[in-house]
Amino acid sequence: MYLGTQVKARDDSDYRVWAQLGVRHVCADPDGNPHHWSLDVLNRHRETVESFGLVLDMVQLPMNSRPIEEQESPDVLTAGPDRDRQIDSICALIERLAKAGIPAAKYNLNIIGIPRTKHSIGRGGSRNESFRWSEADQDAKPGIAGVVDPEENWARIEYFLKRVVPVATANKVRLACHPHDPYTPPGWKGVTRVLGTVEGLKRFVETEESPYHGLNFCQGTIGEMLDDPAKEVGAVIEWFGSRGKIFNVHFRNIRGRKLDFMETFPDEGDMDMPAALRLYRDVGYKYMIMPDHVPIIDGKDPQGVAFAYCYGYIAALLQTLDTGKRAV
Numbered sequence: 001m002y003l004g005t006q007v008k009a010r011d012d013s014d015y016r017v018w019a020q021l022g023v024r025h026v027c028a029d030p031d032g033n034p035h036h037w038s039l040d041v042l043n044r045h046r047e048t049v050e051s052f053g054l055v056l057d058m059v060q061l062p063m064n065s066r067p068i069e070e071q072e073s074p075d076v077l078t079a080g081p082d083r084d085r086q087i088d089s090i091c092a093l094i095e096r097l098a099k100a101g102i103p104a105a106k107y108n109l110n111i112i113g114i115p116r117t118k119h120s121i122g123r124g125g126s127r128n129e130s131f132r133w134s135e136a137d138q139d140a141k142p143g144i145a146g147v148v149d150p151e152e153n154w155a156r157i158e159y160f161l162k163r164v165v166p167v168a169t170a171n172k173v174r175l176a177c178h179p180h181d182p183y184t185p186p187g188w189k190g191v192t193r194v195l196g197t198v199e200g201l202k203r204f205v206e207t208e209e210s211p212y213h214g215l216n217f218c219q220g221t222i223g224e225m226l227d228d229p230a231k232e233v234g235a236v237i238e239w240f241g242s243r244g245k246i247f248n249v250h251f252r253n254i255r256g257r258k259l260d261f262m263e264t265f266p267d268e269g270d271m272d273m274p275a276a277l278r279l280y281r282d283v284g285y286k287y288m289i290m291p292d293h294v295p296i297i298d299g300k301d302p303q304g305v306a307f308a309y310c311y312g313y314i315a316a317l318l319q320t321l322d323t324g325k326r327a328v
Helices: 012-021 039-050 083-099 150-171 198-205 219-224 229-242 273-282 302-320
Strands: 002-005 025-027 055-060 104-107 117-121 127-132 174-177 213-218 246-250 253-257 260-264 288-290
Touching (some): 002 302, 012 302, 025 288, 039 055, 039 083, 083 104, 150 174, 150 213, 174 246, 198 213, 213 219, 213 229, 219 229, 219 246, 219 253, 219 260, 273 302, 288 302
Parallel strands (some): 002 288, 025 055, 104 174, 174 213, 213 246
Antiparallel strands (some): 117 127, 127 260, 253 260
């Protein structure tokens, strides 16, 4: 396993900074709607990334983490009239990724986005993303997807998997799905988030079994669905990791628990991150370890500095492991 990033490069200097910081592996997208990425666009993008001494490990399918109203493939999860056309387009994209030498793609199966409540104040006055059920609009109305009961949600997810997983398997492209962030009570905003629980994620990876069907394993999001993240997260890592179902790790920490948490820097949350990294190693995980969300800090480049701190933290932990390899 190795240090990675999924931050969008603001310009070429970001690519150079990552290389200078020892972040050699990236999840980075070409510009534009993924449905429209041609083979030529993908090849040129990979070559651009490689020109900075970096490796393009992963891109995003046209199924992002935003609310369904802002999605590039909304009919997949609403069972709308363009569902098959959108899935066909995703299958064709997976085939192009294989031809371009891009080994993995991440995606979301998200209807209501990533709900958060007001920021919490973190270390030194940082502003940290939080979700407190007591502060949420508990009577929030459904969006354009309407009311989607759990089995209908599963039926739509399984319809998608039945179509795309065989294509990914045939083309040897790993598909990494992000869990629902965060867990929310059943039926909130009309939706039961079936990938917002550990049991739901187990059902998910056991549907359409394939070595190319797994998770973009966000440790922060996993913590957000647990009653006691510090004690429970290790067993979750072991279950999915031992089955080869982790294709990317968002190495993120939280303080709190299900329905009452704030995001933190990795070194200050409730989960033991050095112990978690040892578990990833022990289960044979072999891909990127990357920061995900970071607190909002002060200064002239808040995002760049906050992520640089996380890169250094991860690189140092990787070097402490008894692997006989450097962190990068």
